[in-house]
Amino acid sequence: xxxxxxxxxxLFLPLTLLAYLMVPLAWRNTCLLLASIVFYVxxxxxxxxxxxxxxxxxxxxxxxxxxxxxxxxxxxLQIAGLIALVxxxxxxxxxxxxxxxxxASTAWPGAPQIxxxxxxxxxxxxxxxxxxxxxxxxxxLTPERSSRDYLLYLFLFPHQIAGPIVRYSEIAxxxxxxxxxxxxxxxxxxxxxxxxxxxxxxxxxSAGVVANAAFATPESSFNSATAWxxxxxxxxxxxxxxxxxxxxxxxxxxxxxFRFPENFRSPYTAIGPADFWRRWHMTLSRWFRDxxxxxxxxxRHGVRREYAALIITFLFTSLWHGATWGFLVWGxxxxxxxxxxxxxxxxxxxxxxxxxxxxxxxxxxxxxxxxVPFRAPTLTGAVGVWQAMTGFSGGTPSPDVxxxxxxxxxxxxxxxISVFLxxxxxxxxxxxxxxxxxxxxxxxxxxxxxxxxxLVVAVISVLWLDFSPFLYFQF
Numbered sequence: 192x193x194x195x196x197x198x199x200x201x202l203f204l205p206l207t208l209l210a211y212l213m214v215p216l217a218w219r220n221t222c223l224l225l226a227s228i229v230f231y232v233x234x235x236x237x238x239x240x241x242x243x244x245x246x247x248x249x250x251x252x253x254x255x256x257x258x259x260x261x262x263x264x265x266x267x268l269q270i271a272g273l274i275a276l277v278x279x280x281x282x283x284x285x286x287x288x289x290x291x292x293x294x295a296s297t298a299w300p301g302a303p304q305i306x307x308x309x310x311x312x313x314x315x316x317x318x319x320x321x322x323x324x325x326x327x328x329x330x331x332l333t334p335e336r337s338s339r340d341y342l343l344y345l346f347l348f349p350h351q352i353a354g355p356i357v358r359y360s361e362i363a364x365x366x367x368x369x370x371x372x373x374x375x376x377x378x379x380x381x382x383x384x385x386x387x388x389x390x391x392x393x394x395x396x397s398a399g400v401v402a403n404a405a406f407a408t409p410e411s412s413f414n415s416a417t418a419w420x421x422x423x424x425x426x427x428x429x430x431x432x433x434x435x436x437x438x439x440x441x442x443x444x445x446x447x448x449f450r451f452p453e454n455f456r457s458p459y460t461a462i463g464p465a466d467f468w469r470r471w472h473m474t475l476s477r478w479f480r481d482x483x484x485x486x487x488x489x490x491r492h493g494v495r496r497e498y499a500a501l502i503i504t505f506l507f508t509s510l511w512h513g514a515t516w517g518f519l520v521w522g523x524x525x526x527x528x529x530x531x532x533x534x535x536x537x538x539x540x541x542x543x544x545x546x547x548x549x550x551x552x553x554x555x556x557x558x559x560x561x562x563v564p565f566r567a568p569t570l571t572g573a574v575g576v577w578q579a580m581t582g583f584s585g586g587t588p589s590p591d592v593x594x595x596x597x598x599x600x601x602x603x604x605x606x607x608i609s610v611f612l613x614x615x616x617x618x619x620x621x622x623x624x625x626x627x628x629x630x631x632x633x634x635x636x637x638x639x640x641x642x643x644x645x646l647v648v649a650v651i652s653v654l655w656l657d658f659s660p661f662l663y664f665q666f
Contacts, residue, residue, distance in 0.1 A: 192233045193352075193661060194384075194439045195392050197654065203230065204443075211447065212372060219370065220343050223447060227346040231311070234352070238310035241280045242345065248276045249320035250341045253327040257334035270328035274321055281317045284309050289514040312352040314511055316345055318478055323359045325482055332360055340366045349443040353436050353661055355454040356474035362449055370448025380445030385645035386620050387438025391661070393648055395432035397603035398424045404591045406566060410575060412589040418579035420588055425566045426559045427607030430459065432662045433472070438620065459558065460615045462550040463537055464528040467558065475511075479504050498533065502526050517564040517573060524561045555611050 192199050207226040214222045232239050252273040256266040288305045295302040323344075326332035335341045341359075344366060350357055405421020437454035444451045454474050461467035468476045487500035509522025542550055560577065567573035587593065 192230060194436065194443075195388060195661075200650070203233075208372075208446070216371075220339060220366065224339060224343045224346060227343065227348040227351065230348040231346065231351060235311045238308070241284070241310045241313065242316055242351075245277055245280060245316060245320050246342055246345045249273065249324050250335070250338055252276070253324050254334045254336075256324070256328050260330060266328050270324060273324050273328075277317060277320050277324065280310070281313050284313060286510070286514050315354050315356060316351060318356050318475075318511075319345055319359075322356070322478060322482065326358065326360060332363075335359070335363075347444075347449070349440040349447075349449075350451065353433070353440075354472075354474060355437055355440060355451055356478050357451055361452060365449050368448075372446065372448065376445050376448060380442040380447075382641065382645075383442030383445065383620065384439050385442075385641075385643075387435040387440075387442060389645045389648050390431040390435030390438065392435075392650075394603045394607050395428050395430075395435055397600045398428040398431065398607055401592065401595045401600055401604065402428050402566065404595045405589070406568070406572070406576070408589040408591055412591070413575065413579050414586040414589070415579050415583050416587055417589045417592050418576050420592055422559050422563055422576065422580060423608070424604060426459075426562050427604060427610075429562065429565070429662055430455075430610065431607060436661050457610065457613045457615060459555055459611045460551060460613055461554050461558075462542065462547055462615075463532050463554060464525055464557075465532055467554060468525075468529075475508075479508055483507055494533075498530055501529055501533070505529070512565075516570045517567060520564040520570065520573070521561055524557075524564075528557065551611075 192203060194200075203226075207223075210226070211219055211222050228239065231242065252269070256269050256273070259266040259269060284307065288307065291302065291304045295304050323332070323341075327334050335344075344357075344359055344362065345351070347357075402421050402424035405417050405424060408417050408421075434455040441451045441453070452474055454472060456470045456473065458467055458471035461470055484500050484504045487503060488496040489500055490497040505522045505526035506519075508525075509518045512518040512522075560580070563576045563580075564570060564573040567576060588596070
C-alpha cells in the first residue's frame with residue numbers, strides 16, 4: 192500500500208482519520224500507532240518484526256545509556272554497541288546478499304548466494320533509530336519512557352517507508368501534547384498532500400514511462416536523442432517522485448498535528464555540488480553531516496582531514512542507497528565534484544547574475560549526467576548512455592521512446608523541466624501557497640481552489656496510469 196494507491200486514498204486514509212477523530216485525545220497516539228502498524232504489515236507483511244527488533248533494541252538500549260549518564264558514566268562503548276545491534280538487519284538484508292553474489296561470481300564460483308526480499312524502508316527506519324540512540328548518548332536528549340510513543344515515532348506511517356528522516360527531538364513535543372485536527376492544519380495538510388500526489392502520479396510516473404523506454408532501448412537503436420531524453424526524463428522522475436512523496440508525508444503529518452522538516456528546496460537550481468546537497472534530500476544530508484562528517488573531524492582539523500571526511504561521508508551515502516557499482520559511481524562523481532569545489536574555494540564565492548546562470552546550467556547538466564549510473568541497470572549500460580550523450584549522433588528518438596511521447600507525457604515533461612528554472616529560494620508549493628511557518632503565509636482561499644483541482648488530476652492519474660511504486664521504497 193502506497194500513498195498513490197486507491198486502497199490508501201479511498202480506504203486506509205479515510206478510516207484512519209475517522210478513527211483518529213472519534214477516539215478520546217488520550218488514545219490518539221495508540222490509534223495512530225495501530226494504523227501505522229497495519230500500514231506497514233499491509234505492504235511488508237512479516238518484515239514488521241525487523242522493524243520491531245530495531246525499535247526495541249534502540250528504545251531499551253537508549254534507556255540503559257541514559258541511566259549510565261545519570262551515574263556520571265560515559266556510555267560511549269554502550270552507544271557503539273547499540274548502533275552495531277541496530278545495524279544488524281540492514282547489514283543482513285541489504286549488504287550481505289550482494290557480497291555473497293560478488294564472491295560467487297569472482298573468488299568462489301558456485302558458492303551459495305543469499306537472495307531475500309528487502310524490508311520496505313529499512314534504511315530510513317534504521318537511520319531514525321540511530322539518530323535517537325546517538326542523541327541520547329551525547330546527552331542532548333532525554334530517553335523516552337513511553338514505549339508506545341517511541342514506537343509511534345518509528346512507525347508513524349507518513350515517514351516510515353521513504354522519509355523524510357525525522358529526528359526524535361523534532362517531534363517529541365508533538366508526541367506528548369494533545370494534538371488537535373484544526374482547520375488550518377487540515378487545510379494545509381490536504382493541499383500539500385494533493386500537491387505531492389499530483390507530482391508523483393502525473394509528472395513522475397509520466398516521466399518514468401519515457402525514462403523506462405529509453406533505458407530499455409537496444410544498443411542498436413540508441414542515439415544521442417534517446418540518451419538525452421532518457422536521462423532528462425529520469426532526472427525529472429526521481430525528483431518529482433521523491434519530493435512528491437515528501438510533500439505527501441509532510442501534508443499527512445500536518446493533518447494529524449505533526450510538523451515534519453522540509454526535504455527539498457529547488458535542488459535543480461543549485462549553483463554547485465555543495466549547494467545541491469543543501470537542497471536535495473536535506474534530512475539525509477544533515478544526518479550524514481551530524482553523525483558522520485562532523486564526528487570524523489569535518490573542516491576543523493586541516494584540509495587533509497576535511498577531504499578524507501568528505502570522501503568517507505559520500506562513500507557511506509552511496510552505500511546507504513545500495514551496494515552496487517552504479518550507486519558507488521554516482522556517489523564518487525558527487526564527492527569528486529565537492530572536492531573540486533572545496534579546492535578551488537568556489538563553495539564560498541558569491542557569483543554575479545551572469546556567472547550564477549552559467550553555474551546553474553553547468554550544475555544542472557552535471558546532475559542529469561550523474562543520475563545515469565543511478566538508473567542504468569548495469570555500469571556498462573551507464574557508460575553506453577554517457578557515450579551516446581556525448582557523441583552527438585544524429586537521428587530521432589528510438590521507436591520505443593517515440594511512442595511514449597504522447598501529449599499527456601509531453602506536458603508532464605514540460606512541467607518537470609520547469610524546476611530547472613524556478614527561483615532559487617522557493618519551491619513550487621511555496622510560490623503558490625506560501626510557507627508553513629506562519630498561518631498568515633498560507634493562502635486559504637487559493638488552497639480551497641487549487642486543492643480540489645490537484646486532487647482530481649492526481650486521482651485521474653492514479654486510476655488511469657499503471658501502478659508505479661515510489662523509487663525510494665527500495666532503499
